[in-house]
Amino acid sequence: MEMIYLDNAATTRVDDAVALAVNEVFLESYGNASSLHDVGQEAKRHLEGSREKIAAYFGCEPKEITFTSGGTESNNLAIRGLAKANPEKKHIVTSVIEHPCVLDTCKDLESEGYEVDYLKVDEQGIVSLDEVREKVRDDTLVVSVMHVNNEIGTLQPVEEIGIICRKKGVYFHTDNVQGFLKEDLALASIDLMSISGHKVQAPKGVGILYIRNGVKIKPILTGGGQENNLRSGTENVPGAVGLAAAIDVDFKIDEVRYSRDKIIEGLMKISGTRINGSLTHRVYNNINVSFYGIEGEALMLMLNEMGIFVSTGSACASTKLKESYVLKALDVDEMYIHGSIRLSLGVDVIGKEDYIVGKVSEAVEKLREMSPFKLPLEELGVGGSELGEGKIKGVAREVEDE
């Protein structure tokens, strides 16, 4: 059976060349980068070489790059580190669709007396610049808005948000875990930025926090004083080398984007289908799609049986369905939140678009046969699909075309 991995937003396979580079460090340059002897200094050269390569990629200074254990730690360091260094500022602005490592960090700070404003998103999952302007105050510590959402792939206007913050003299942080190496981002208006290795075919357990020179921040991990005193702990040299090596990976972005659009087109031929998020402001490899009358977990499992690996935003657990808070924030109809899956594509989809659409259609059909909910086709119109700009109660695209 053919296996197709469509969960690259969860994590990726390490690239062959990256794995070789990392392995060489494991075997040959295993020293502690803080040791003064030759073995340690050899490791340090690898660490600093990686930092320089990443800095060159972003056009920043190497000392603005701090290695961490991944996206979660980078986001924690950004928000908590700023909080520690700027205790007079007790207000935070973020969005309702951030990753849990940002949302729960903000909640944690709320319990310590911080006030947090959560920016709403529109039906495509995009925050409003006007709301950013309204919410920023004199005592705002940081505005934290992600570049690319992990569930729906929506791109936020982070450069513009950064400009607003800069004018108001407020720090701006962006979680760029899902956008790094995939979607361009100029650092000019950004003060802090989080990145993770395992989303870009580098190893798990390594990440970066970009911190613009002059930003007042304190460490949250204390100890040996590594990473310019910002992140104690023996340096993960193989991880750093892997992250730097990932810059050379060819993600075939244009081809995969083309495959994505071809798959979306194919899926839209299934009646009662909804593409969640924005069609225009969307990361090149994300498809978040809902099918009326079926349940995402069953669909995921059935596709799993067919060798197609996707993820779902809703799963029923304990006494209540755990709905995707992201789809809820987009005001997606309940029946469609249930039947949502996420396909996050890698290069192996190229040329397999029809095969994937065929398998998804087959699984949807099987589950629909089992479902007591029949498509309200009168309501949806012929074809009964829509592209997700409006609410599903609206008219189908096919009907609009006429």
Place this chain on the structure above:
Amino acid sequence: MDAVVMGNVDYNKNVMEHFRNPRNMGELEDADAEATVGNPSCGDVMKIMIKVKDDVIVDIKFQTMGCAAAIATSSMATELAKSKTLEEAEKISNKDVSLALGELPPIKEHCSNLAADALRKAIEVYRKKTA
């Protein structure tokens, strides 16, 4: 944790077999009674249709929108109820259904409780209709 990844769910072979090949699935033409339980906001919705002759369930079908646990327990509940008298079928408990399937993941207990409820409700509807 990635927000989209499912929880820690591990279905046994029997559950997966009933999920892949559900028994008695579909619509029952000229059903004598039917009942639907659950609602979309709690995850699973199950409809059971029965045909009764001389107090015996001579045919039974289900339709379920839900997770694998919900589909498998619907399938098993209908298997257990088929050819039983109403009195026997009424006694089929949620526990009987899950025992017949083998262990269900603990967080799926809620989903597996719907099938026997739907069956009992369909019998109740039938009794009211024929009383």
